[in-house]
Amino acid sequence: MITIKSKPEIEILCEGGKILAGIMKKLGQIVAPGVTTGDLENAARELAMQAGGRAAQLGFVMPDGKKFPSALCVSINSEIVHAASLPTRRINEGDVVSLDFVLEYPINEKFRTGRICNQHSKLGGYYTDMAITVPAGKISKKAEELIKVTCECLRIGIEQVKPGNTLYDIGSAIQKYAEDRGYGVIRELVGHGVGYSLHEDPQVPNYAFTKKEMENAVLEPGMVLAIEPMICLGNWRIKSVKNSFAFATVDGGLAAHAEHTVAVVDSGRVVLTEEGD
Numbered sequence: 001m002i003t004i005k006s007k008p009e010i011e012i013l014c015e016g017g018k019i020l021a022g023i024m025k026k027l028g029q030i031v032a033p034g035v036t037t038g039d040l041e042n043a044a045r046e047l048a049m050q051a052g053g054r055a056a057q058l059g060f061v062m063p064d065g066k067k068f069p070s071a072l073c074v075s076i077n078s079e080i081v082h083a084a085s086l087p088t089r090r091i092n093e094g095d096v097v098s099l100d101f102v103l104e105y106p107i108n109e110k111f112r113t114g115r116i117c118n119q120h121s122k123l124g125g126y127y128t129d130m131a132i133t134v135p136a137g138k139i140s141k142k143a144e145e146l147i148k149v150t151c152e153c154l155r156i157g158i159e160q161v162k163p164g165n166t167l168y169d170i171g172s173a174i175q176k177y178a179e180d181r182g183y184g185v186i187r188e189l190v191g192h193g194v195g196y197s198l199h200e201d202p203q204v205p206n207y208a209f210t211k212k213e214m215e216n217a218v219l220e221p222g223m224v225l226a227i228e229p230m231i232c233l234g235n236w237r238i239k240s241v242k243n244s245f246a247f248a249t250v251d252g253g254l255a256a257h258a259e260h261t262v263a264v265v266d267s268g269r270v271v272l273t274e275e276g277d
Contacts, residue, residue, distance in 0.1 A: 002193060002201045004222035009126065010263045010270070013195055013224060016053065016105030017128040017261055017272030023047045024101060025275065027072070028134045031097050035136075037074040038087030044072040044101055053105035056127055056198050068245060073100035073131075075246060080186055080230050080238060080255040081131075083246035093137040096147065098257040100131040102198055129194050129226040130273040131259035143254055146183070146233060150256035153178050153185075153229040157206070161219060161227070161262050161269040168216045172208035174229050184236030185229070186255070189247060194261055195224040206230065219264045224272070228259035 005013065023044065030043055048055045048071070055071030062068060068084065075083040075098040076091065082100075091097060104125035133147050153174045160169040178185045191204030202217045206229045209216075234253030241248050249255050261272045 002217060002223060003196055004220070005195050005224050005263070006222065009195070010222070010224070010265070010272075012106075013126045013128055013261070013263065014270065014272050016103055016126055017130075018274070018276045019051045019053060019105055020101065020103040020128045020130050021273050021275040023051065023103065024099065024130050024132055027099050027101070028132055031091060031099070031134050031136055033091060033093040033137045035091050036087065037085040037089040037091070040074055040099070041070050041072050041085035041087070044085070048103055051103075051105065052107065053103045053125065054107045056102040056104040060198060062245070071101070074098070075100070075255070075257065077254055078248045078252045079241065079246045080232070080249065081189060081247055081257055083241070083244060091136045094139050094143075095136040096133060096139060096143050096254055096256060097136055098131060098133045098255070100257065100259065102127055102129045126196070127194050127198050128261040128273055129198070129259060130261065131228055131257045133256040133258060142233060146231065146254055146256050149178060149181055149183055150229055150231040150258045153206070153231055154227060154258040154260060157227045157229060158260060158262055158269065158271060161225065161264055163220055163264060163266065163268075165219050166216050167202060167204055167219070168208065170227060171205040175207040178229070178231050184232040184234060184253070186232060186236050186238060188238050189230055191226045191228045191259070193224060194226045221264050221266050223264040224261060225264070226259055226261050228257060230255060230257045232256075
């Protein structure tokens, strides 16, 4: 069921989204050759706590019953999403690094002590979701262009967010831009609703899906969506990474990921995960 957020709730989501944007900017600046994913994990947890929020992915219960082991996802090179930021993994010169973080804000004092709560509470927080892809040192021209195209895909998808448009409008615009330039669009992983919980209805594909694949939905004020194109060089099909939560490209091609949380409003849209003035 698609949930509709009230204007006061969207205001709180906007406050949390701006905080998340600031956190992601700082994390992106930390990425460099020699840094470990553990360094990034520690920074993400500390920044969330300092802001009065909670790293919502840490301990999140997956569909198979396993708990996600980190607060931050750090997916590198051919990894697309969901690579846990485990302590000892080192980032190398030339790596393409995707950071994905969900912030619950504001939170009750009891949740700051480390208790995990995957349910929205009127006394707790609202969820915003954001991802960026950044270079580690000097990267190849192909990798630079992949990141640029992925960011542009996100911008183009967001432009389609307004009352009366549909999920299909978002996905088809992203797919056309990417494929016209020779890039692959991941189809088996999609965006989603967000706000009251980490993942909500509807699914938000990044391609022109068919009626058989999923139901199209008309956008209306109060809907809050995590739009997240995942773009790759080569084959768009994916595989799960052994002994990991990550998904990667099936042929080992580079992938990039960009994400914003966006609210549908009467006048069009508000990008909640943008830094404030």
